[in-house]
Amino acid sequence: MKIYIKNMACESCKVVVKEALEELDLNPVKIELGEAVIKEEIDLNKKEKLNSIIKKVGLELIESKGAILIEKIKNYCQEYVNADKAEKMNISDYLTSKIDLDYNYLSNAFSEVTSSTIINYTNLLKMEKAKEMILFEEYNFSEIATKLHFSSLSAFSTQFKKVTGFSPTHFKNLKEKRRKAIQELNEDLEEKKQ
Structure with a gap:
């Protein structure tokens, strides 16, 4: 079962x-x-x-089937972000290869339930992963951008600043800012929905 x-x-x-x-x-x-x-x-x-x-x-x-689908989408988004080996596909192709449903259907279902887009959720996951990588000084910024499926360092830096309010360099210098748990991201989505 x-x-x-x-x-x-x-x-x-x-x-x-x-x-x-x-x-x-x-x-x-x-x-x-x-x-x-x-x-x-x-x-x-x-x-x-x-x-x-x-x-x-x-x-x-x-x-419920709807809740199960949303959890699958969230889990595959997380799997996509956390993959050790960078996938050579975007999140929409990745999800459709894993769930075998049309991306528009997945996207609409996700947005309807969470009041957020799959892209936005994935970017939030990426930024939390980036914060972790920066705090633990595992990789330089270019390596982080590549591992997190950004097309360039500039695209990564722009998204990082948009989500966190800081440039990656400034964030690295702060060190007090801690990574959010995935559960907190999901709670944030729930709050936005209400």
Whole structure:
């Protein structure tokens, strides 16, 4: 049985879900961002208990097809941004290759539910990743621009300043500004929607 989970954003989320499933004597077969596959069917009582456990860390079970699609889009956007090897495709092609639905349909569904565009969400993810890379001094700005699928250093710098209010260099010098958790980005989207 497949279970869909909202706000899974990192490897530690997978660990939390695995532990919660095992605590309820459920046997996980595979756990990915946004979903878990278990060997058995899950009854309503265990589903409620699972949801209660994972809600403590900001995760939540989802069941509607629309919500599941939006989580898939968010997770694939994150996968696209975090890919070790830079994909030679734009986000729209990447999403359609992963979800096998028309990008216009995906884009409209995402915008309708989140009040944001997929491009805007992806850019927010990219800027959070860029902040992390700058703070940990892993890469120079040109390498960051390439890893985050920007066409040039100038395009990266412009987008960084637009989102953060700082140039990459100025941000690097601040060091107090911390990276937002993916859950916070999703909460920001929810607030904009209301």
